[in-house]
Amino acid sequence: MTKRISRIIAIVLSFLAMISLFACNDKTTESEKNSGFVETESDFIKDGKSEYKIVYQEGDSTGIIDLAVNELTTFVSQATGVDLQIIKSTVADKWTTDSKIISVGDTDAALTSGLYGTVDIGELSETGFTIKNIGESVFLMGGGTYGTLNAVYRFLHEEFNFECYATDEIVIDTSVRNKKIIDFNDLKVIPDIVWKLSAAGEIRNDVMYARRLGYNLESDFIVSFGGRYCHNFLTAVNPNAEIETESGEQRKLSELHPDWFSVDGANVCMTRDIEGLSDYVVSEMKKAFLEYPDAIALSFTQMDNSQLCNCEECVKYGHKYGTKSASYILFMNKCSDKISGWLKENFPNKTKYLYLFAYQDSETAPATLGADGKYSPNAPELKLRENIMVQIAPIYASGYYSYDHKLNQEVYDANIQAWQSISDNIMFWTYSYYYMDNDTSGSNVPWPYFDFYGVADMYAYTASHSAISVFDEDLSANNIGFDWQRLKIYLRSKLSVDVNADLRYYTDMFFQNYFKQAGNTMKELFDSYSSYYSKMIAEKGLTGRGNNHKEIDNDELWDEGTLAYWIGLLNKAYEDIAVIKSTDPALYKTLEERICLESLTFRFINERYQYTAKFIGNGNDLATDGARYGFNFV
Numbered sequence: 029m030t031k032r033i034s035r036i037i038a039i040v041l042s043f044l045a046m047i048s049l050f051a052c053n054d055k056t057t058e059s060e061k062n063s064g065f066v067e068t069e070s071d072f073i074k075d076g077k078s079e080y081k082i083v084y085q086e087g088d089s090t091g092i093i094d095l096a097v098n099e100l101t102t103f104v105s106q107a108t109g110v111d112l113q114i115i116k117s118t119v120a121d122k123w124t125t126d127s128k129i130i131s132v133g134d135t136d137a138a139l140t141s142g143l144y145g146t147v148d149i150g151e152l153s154e155t156g157f158t159i160k161n162i163g164e165s166v167f168l169m170g171g172g173t174y175g176t177l178n179a180v181y182r183f184l185h186e187e188f189n190f191e192c193y194a195t196d197e198i199v200i201d202t203s204v205r206n207k208k209i210i211d212f213n214d215l216k217v218i219p220d221i222v223w224k225l226s227a228a229g230e231i232r233n234d235v236m237y238a239r240r241l242g243y244n245l246e247s248d249f250i251v252s253f254g255g256r257y258c259h260n261f262l263t264a265v266n267p268n269a270e271i272e273t274e275s276g277e278q279r280k281l282s283e284l285h286p287d288w289f290s291v292d293g294a295n296v297c298m299t300r301d302i303e304g305l306s307d308y309v310v311s312e313m314k315k316a317f318l319e320y321p322d323a324i325a326l327s328f329t330q331m332d333n334s335q336l337c338n339c340e341e342c343v344k345y346g347h348k349y350g351t352k353s354a355s356y357i358l359f360m361n362k363c364s365d366k367i368s369g370w371l372k373e374n375f376p377n378k379t380k381y382l383y384l385f386a387y388q389d390s391e392t393a394p395a396t397l398g399a400d401g402k403y404s405p406n407a408p409e410l411k412l413r414e415n416i417m418v419q420i421a422p423i424y425a426s427g428y429y430s431y432d433h434k435l436n437q438e439v440y441d442a443n444i445q446a447w448q449s450i451s452d453n454i455m456f457w458t459y460s461y462y463y464m465d466n467d468t469s470g471s472n473v474p475w476p477y478f479d480f481y482g483v484a485d486m487y488a489y490t491a492s493h494s495a496i497s498v499f500d501e502d503l504s505a506n507n508i509g510f511d512w513q514r515l516k517i518y519l520r521s522k523l524s525v526d527v528n529a530d531l532r533y534y535t536d537m538f539f540q541n542y543f544k545q546a547g548n549t550m551k552e553l554f555d556s557y558s559s560y561y562s563k564m565i566a567e568k569g570l571t572g573r574g575n576n577h578k579e580i581d582n583d584e585l586w587d588e589g590t591l592a593y594w595i596g597l598l599n600k601a602y603e604d605i606a607v608i609k610s611t612d613p614a615l616y617k618t619l620e621e622r623i624c625l626e627s628l629t630f631r632f633i634n635e636r637y638q639y640t641a642k643f644i645g646n647g648n649d650l651a652t653d654g655a656r657y658g659f660n661f662v
């Protein structure tokens with residue numbers, strides 16, 4: 029807690045000083061930056077050759093180990109020109125301390141070497157990992173296959189300075205002729221947030237970009253139920269599904285079981301026939317678990333923007349227990365009781381979870397604050413079973429601040445604490461953009477959303493509340509996001525591993541490596557914009573509530589002189605790269621696209637208020653440049 033308070037003070041000071049965005053995180057991260065590891069005596073690459081072989085775990089149904097091996101060989105080859113030999117674990121020579129192997133995942137060599145006696149694999153989590161030197165070998169070992177993949181990227185980072193800044197910007201040493209094996213000193217990385225999801229369009233649509241930054245996809249751990257990962261009440265219990273009756277007749281589910289559906293038909297009813305409906309749902313859940321055997325969590329969650337059932341019986345439950353979420357909890361407990369034995373029998377080595385939403389109608393926990401300052405469930409039966417998680421989605425929270433900031437404290441922090449008395453397993457769904465603009469599809473919301481501060485505090489908050497996963501709702505409909513979205517994606521990937529990651533360092537690295545010749549100018553623009561926006565949030569009381577873009581649509585907020593200064597910097601960035609236009613036209617094109625993408629926010633504001641700053645960068649108008657990335661600014 030002290031650390032958080034000191035950070036908040038640092039942030040306030042930085043507002044006052046009008047200095048750059050990222051306030052002091054005085055703890056430098058141990059888990060991500062080059063860690064000052066020393067080299068061993070073993071030659072990994074000598075005179076452009078290597079005696080090392082890759083030995084890998086077989087039989088991984090997720091395909092992630094194959095990907096890990098492929099990434100390892102591809103990038104070692106890119107750095108050194110050496111194609112390492114690849115051998116399946118079962119046909120590799122018996123491991124000895126003289127073996128020169130890079131072991132990927134759960135190999136026989138890992139067993140023979142005694143690695144398992146030195147590390148608690150379960151403690152690593154599915155996405156965490158350890159890297160160990162044993163004898164001359166290096167073992168890349170995840171708590172699960174995703175952890176092993178993350179170990180490969182870390183190995184490449186330490187050996188060859190591998191770093192992914194954007195899908196088309198991967199930095200790695202080249203022409204390496206000689207390189208020793210690094211002594212990883214029993215490195216262990218357990219991410220602060222185990223499952224990290226983003227709805228940013230570019231991450232959703234570009235699997236390799238996601239993987240290289242350690243993001244997960246929903247399919248990595250969530251069962252598709254009713255064809256969906258969430259909002260699936262009526263796809264899993266489809267009212268139009270045809271069921272054969274005992275007399276051989278085909279009837280619709282809604283005709284056979286009207287009690288299973290809410291009065292308005294927009295959701296299920298979880299009270300009128302709890303036994304019948306839960307039998308049906310559990311039988312469907314079993315099919316889904318079998319169909320997606322590697323996933324660990326299955327959501328049964330309400331349809332979006334629809335009320336939970338308001339029938340007489342449901343209203344009665346609401347009165348009895350105090351919230352609409354209560355009948356939902358009791359229903360999920362019923363499902364858990366009916367499926368848990370079967371899950372243990374069919375998946376003895378993996379804990380499988382069900383989860384529900386704390387969202388919209390079910391947002392409020394049925395729990396009460398006691399005189400001792402602690403929440404407890406309104407009735408003992410409302411405590412969720414051990415294998416049920418709750419995904420909390422505070423859609424109306426002030427997203428520029430953490431949930432325990434005074435703007436959110438009363439409603440959200442209190443409610444999250446209340447949920448913690450109901451469930452031991454919390455997942456978060458956060459919101460990182462102004463989502464209810466004139467285009468509700470989310471594809472063309474032009475407004476900047478500056479939650480760089482908020483997100484660091486938010487991640488720290490979620491980690492301190494034992495979040496199993498964080499899903500950042502973001503602009504998803506476009507393949508590319510502007511408003512520094514790639515920087516956001518990069519920084520969040522670091523924060524999910526270590527909520528105290530040194531954002532200032534990573535921001536510097538990003539600007540140097542991503543904007544290159546224009547790096548200093550674009551960093552100057554970002555720093556000025558960050559200070560300006562941060563001050564605006566503090567002084568004008570902006571909230572960052574997603575449905576409240578109007579709070580920044582105000583010409584009094586946007587100083588015309590400052591806009592002119594920013595657009596001047598964009599023009600200067602174009603001058604910075606002009607020198608390579610003829611010498612390196614491919615790089616020029618890449619950098620031009622990156623600068624132009626970030627110019628959109630500033631030019632949009634400039635035009636919105638009919639300011640007179642002139643963007644002369646590439647001679648295009650805003651509509652033309654917006655269209656290059658799929659945005660409609662007309």
Ligand SMILES: [Zn+2]
Nearest residue numbers: 297337339342
């Ligand atoms: Zn009902």
